[in-house]
Amino acid sequence: MQLAPLPVVIPLAVAAALAAIGSFLPRRVLDAIALATSTTVLIVCIVLTRKSSGGVIVYWFGGWQPAAHSRFPVGICFMIDPLSAGLASFVCLLVLASFTFSWSYFESVKALYQVLMLVFLAAMCGLCLTGDLFNMFVWYELMTAAAVALCGYESEESQSLQGALNFAVTNTVGAFLSLSGLALLYAFTGSLNMTELGRTLVENPPSRQFVLVTFLFVIAGFLVKAAIFPFHFWLADAHAVAPTPVCILFSGVMVELGLYAIARIYWLIFADVPVPLQDAIRTTFLIAGSATAVLGALYCFGQRHLKRLLAFSTISHVGLMLIGFALLNPRALTGTAIYVIGHGLIKAGLFIGAGILLHRFGTVDEYDIRGQARVILPIGVMMVIGAWGLAGLPPFATFFGEKLIDRVSVESHVWWLSFVIFIAEVLTAGAVLRFTARSFLGWGTRALNYFAWRTTYPDGW
Amino acid sequence: MQLPASHAVLDFSGYAVAVWLFLIGLYGIVSSRHLVHLCLSLTVVQASTYVLLVIIGYRPGLPAPVFTDGVQPGSPAVDPIVQALMLTDIVVEATVVALLLAITVRIHHSAGTADPKEVDMMRG
Numbered sequence: 327m328q329l330a331p332l333p334v335v336i337p338l339a340v341a342a343a344l345a346a347i348g349s350f351l352p353r354r355v356l357d358a359i360a361l362a363t364s365t366t367v368l369i370v371c372i373v374l375t376r377k378s379s380g381g382v383i384v385y386w387f388g389g390w391q392p393a394a395h396s397r398f399p400v401g402i403c404f405m406i407d408p409l410s411a412g413l414a415s416f417v418c419l420l421v422l423a424s425f426t427f428s429w430s431y432f433e434s435v436k437a438l439y440q441v442l443m444l445v446f447l448a449a450m451c452g453l454c455l456t457g458d459l460f461n462m463f464v465w466y467e468l469m470t471a472a473a474v475a476l477c478g479y480e481s482e483e484s485q486s487l488q489g490a491l492n493f494a495v496t497n498t499v500g501a502f503l504s505l506s507g508l509a510l511l512y513a514f515t516g517s518l519n520m521t522e523l524g525r526t527l528v529e530n531p532p533s534r535q536f537v538l539v540t541f542l543f544v545i546a547g548f549l550v551k552a553a554i555f556p557f558h559f560w561l562a563d564a565h566a567v568a569p570t571p572v573c574i575l576f577s578g579v580m581v582e583l584g585l586y587a588i589a590r591i592y593w594l595i596f597a598d599v600p601v602p603l604q605d606a607i608r609t610t611f612l613i614a615g616s617a618t619a620v621l622g623a624l625y626c627f628g629q630r631h632l633k634r635l636l637a638f639s640t641i642s643h644v645g646l647m648l649i650g651f652a653l654l655n656p657r658a659l660t661g662t663a664i665y666v667i668g669h670g671l672i673k674a675g676l677f678i679g680a681g682i683l684l685h686r687f688g689t690v691d692e693y694d695i696r697g698q699a700r701v702i703l704p705i706g707v708m709m710v711i712g713a714w715g716l717a718g719l720p721p722f723a724t725f726f727g728e729k730l731i732d733r734v735s736v737e738s739h740v741w742w743l744s745f746v747i748f749i750a751e752v753l754t755a756g757a758v759l760r761f762t763a764r765s766f767l768g769w770g771t772r773a774l775n776y777f778a779w780r781t782t783y784p785d786g787w
Numbered sequence: 788m789q790l791p792a793s794h795a796v797l798d799f800s801g802y803a804v805a806v807w808l809f810l811i812g813l814y815g816i817v818s819s820r821h822l823v824h825l826c827l828s829l830t831v832v833q834a835s836t837y838v839l840l841v842i843i844g845y846r847p848g849l850p851a852p853v854f855t856d857g858v859q860p861g862s863p864a865v866d867p868i869v870q871a872l873m874l875t876d877i878v879v880e881a882t883v884v885a886l887l888l889a890i891t892v893r894i895h896h897s898a899g900t901a902d903p904k905e906v907d908m909m910r911g
Contacts, residue, residue: 400868460872467879471886478890487894488906491887495816495829498883502809505836505876512869513843 329377330385330404332370333414333451337363341444348437360425360440364447368418371451375411382407384457392519403519405457409663413579413586414454416667420578421447423674428571431681439479446472446575453583459508459544459595460518462587463501466547470497473580477568489563496560500550507543511595514540520594527599534601541596541603545588552584554648555618558641562625565637570681573633577640577677578670585644586666589651589659597654604654611652616746618645623753632680632690632761636673639716639754643669646750650731653738661730668723672715676758679709683765692761697768706766709758717755718747801842808835822891822901826884833880837873844869 340363348356377383383406390401421443428435449469456462470493478490512518514536515526527537553561561581565573596603622642629635647669650662682705684690687698699706715722728747735743763769808831815828844866852867854860895901 460875464875464879467883471879471882474883474886474890478893487890487897488903491822491890491894494883494887494890495825498829498880499813499816499832502832502836506805506809506839509836509839509843509869509872512872518868 328385329370329374330383330406330455331387333367333374333418333455334448336367336370337444337448337451341441341448344437344444345441348441351437353435356435356437356440357425357429360443361422361429363444364418364422364425367447367451368415368422371411371415371418374406375408375415378406378411379408392522401519402461403457404455405521406455410454410590412663413583413666414451416670417447417450417454417579417583420575420670420674421450423678424571424574427574427678427681428569431571431685432569439476442472442476442479443572446476450575450579450583453587457520457594458518459511459520459523459591462591463505463508463547466504466551466587467498467501469580469583470494470501470551473564473572473576476572477564477576479569479572487567489567493560493564496557497547497550500547500557502547504544504547507540507546510536510540510543520591524595524598527595531600534603537596537599537601537603538606541592541607544591548584548587548591550584551581552588552644552648553581553618553641554614554644555621555641558618558622561641562634562637565640566631566634570633570677570684573636573677573680574674577636577673579666581640581644582647582666582670585647585651585662589662592651592654608652608654611648612740612743615645615648615652616743618642618648619746619750620645623750627753627757627760629757630692630761632683632692633677635757635761636676636680639757640673642750642754643716646728646731646747649735649743649746650727653731653734653740655734655738658731658734661727661734663727664723664730665727668715668725668727672712672722672724675708676712676716679705679712692764695765697765699766700768703766706762709762709766713755713758713762716751716758718751801838801845805835805839805842808832808838820902820904822894822903822906823888825903826887826891829887830880830884833876833884836876840869840873840876 340359344351344356344359351359374383383404385404385406387402387404392401425443428439432439446469449465449472452465453462453469456465474490474494477493478487508518511523514532515523517523517526531537550557550560565576568576592607619642622638622640622645626635626638626642629638643665647662647665650658650665680690682702683695683699686702687695689695715724718724718728728751732744732747735741760770812828812831812833812835815831816825819825819828846863846865849864850858852864852870854862854864858864891901894906898906900906
């Protein structure tokens with residue numbers, strides 16, 4: 327039996343069935359079905375990861391495979407390599423964690439929640455595995471639609487809904503830029519398959535301007551999704567208002583998928599094109615990544631609302647991941663992949679902590695909670711461990727990822743990157759520690775401190 | 788085949804229209820004072836991608852890719868792939884716009900206004 331399409335087919339089929347009959351089922355049955363589905367998909371993805379380590383698996387949908395040099399080279403494929411299948415497994419793992427947490431987090435939940443989460447899961451897996459540029463755009467949009475609906479889920483607050491609206495509009499405009507870019511690529515090459523596109527561009531290289539313009543257009547949408555400076559403003563709003571189990575997915579993997587898509591597009595299509603492109607990309611992305619890392623860390627330190635604080639910390643760490651990509655080096659990319667896994671798990675833990683605080687005290691403002699959280703001290707210990715991981719200290723995966731990125735940056739003579747990584751890690755970890763100390767131990771001042779001047783909306787950045 | 792000059796103009800104007808629609812839609816989104824207006828501005832931006840896709844597949848003087856009587860299968864026609872992409876694009880964006888309008892209705896319901904600036908002020 328073909329396993330390749332299952333990570334997308336299973337959740338979509340279950341979601342459709344739940345949408346049809348879900349309202350007749352009791353809540354625990356819905357939860358159990360959702361958990362079982364995400365576990366199944368996780369197992370399928372792990373099996374695919376193992377199988378693909380022997381060689382890339384290519385699956386053509388409907389058996390519609392383009393013949394070599396045919397006049398009509400069309401077909402949509404999944405191209406499964408260890409990196410894409412591994413990332414899909416990680417997506418499933420976080421969705422599983424998220425479903426487990428929402429088992430007792432939501433007091434009441436309708437079938438719609440599970441349906442949207444499963445569609446979200448399918449879209450993220452599809453984005454990981456696809457080998458077709460237009461297909462990638464479709465998964466991206468499906469992911470955005472599901473994420474927006476989850477972001478405004480069961481909320482009648484205009485605040486929450488406005489966050490969802492900003493999220494949808496910015497991401498959709500980005501998606502249109504990507505679509506325009508891929509249309510231009512298609513106009514030049516007559517193909518949409520990423521491997522085929524890469525081959526065509528190598529065989530008849532276009533001008534440098536064309537390559538640069540189409541590359542920037544195609545990745546624009548994914549830069550918005552990855553919340554890279556200056557496209558980061560939607561992320562903190564979306565995180566602050568989304569239900570906590572959804573935040574786990576937003577921070578843990580959705581944002582990172584934007585970077586993954588950029589890396590995949592670059593390596594499959596543009597990496598071997600014989601035009602001088604690498605220096606421009608390296609410089610631009612190193613600067614953008616560093617700006618994102620430092621600014622995100624500064625804003626992170628200035629927050630008193632825990633979910634917002636963690637959202638800005640995500641922006642900062644995505645900046646570090648962009649640096650890992652921008653070095654355009656396989657070892658740095660390995661480091662980035664390790665970092666993504668480590669960061670995703672740590673952020674999931676921290677958001678679960680935030681969810682527990684919110685559930686218990688009805689607020690995640692460190693001045694409002696101040697000292698009260700002493701009664702649930704184990705959560706505080708968990709948050710300190712999380713801060714330890716965010717700081718990139720051993721034995722966390724972030725340490726090993728960061729060390730690889732750091733070493734490659736020293737070898738590439740970009741010495742100042744070490745400082746950027748240092749600042750980002752110290753400030754984000756420090757912010758989490760400060761929050762923990764004030765809300766669990768009652769340390770610090772009662773009054774507003776200097777950094778807390780940006781407390782609620784509007785904090786534009 | 789020597790093309791008449793008007794085809795070159797048509798070719799260029801298609802791209803110009805796409806760019807114009809994108810920019811004017813973006814301006815509408817940024818300057819919007821009503822959320823429904825904002826959603827419709829987004830559909831204007833979206834229309835630019837339709838125009839772009841169709842103009843890319845356009846071949847001067849060739850028929851539509853409908854191979855019935857008179858047009859032999861396999862004979863040159865306008866590129867059907869970009870038209871399929873455009874249809875998919877329409878479906879995807881219809882979903883997003885429907886979602887946005889639903890959110891707008893709920894914002895108006897809870898905030899009593901659909902002006903983004905006033906909704907922002909209520910939060911701050």
